[in-house]
Amino acid sequence: MAVNSSGGGRLDQVVANSHREREDREKGYRAKALKMYPWVCGRCGRTFDHKNVRELTVHHRDHNHDNNPPDGSNWELLCVYCHDNEHQRLTEATSGHGGGAGDGSGPGATHNPFAALGDLLKGQDGDKRGD
Numbered sequence: 001m002a003v004n005s006s007g008g009g010r011l012d013q014v015v016a017n018s019h020r021e022r023e024d025r026e027k028g029y030r031a032k033a034l035k036m037y038p039w040v041c042g043r044c045g046r047t048f049d050h051k052n053v054r055e056l057t058v059h060h061r062d063h064n065h066d067n068n069p070p071d072g073s074n075w076e077l078l079c080v081y082c083h084d085n086e087h088q089r090l091t092e093a094t095s096g097h098g099g100g101a102g103d104g105s106g107p108g109a110t111h112n113p114f115a116a117l118g119d120l121l122k123g124q125d126g127d128k129r130g131d
Helices: 008-036 080-095 117-122
Strands: 056-060 075-079
Touching (some): 056 080
16 A cells, blocks of 8 residues: 555554554453453343453443543443443433433334234234134
């Protein structure tokens, strides 16, 4: 890949360095968290061992990945599924989507896909039932 004179090579180097530093930082707090806490998902209670510990992630309670106090008070271990769910909930909460259903977080769903289900089922009584 040729480096252009507009500094594209410099940008690639900065991005690569940033990724490397993030990976090093993650390795550090992940190793600490796995030593501090039992290998159990803090949400669903699934337990982990050496065979599947790669599926156990470190979640930052305040969602700030740079906030890594040495006592681990900003971390919790979550399985990959619960971790994804936690971040999806945050995304929905900050975008104004999701929530609803009387929890005070915003308007709930207004569409009921099953509203006419009773009428549809009544219309099938004489149809191919019992064939």
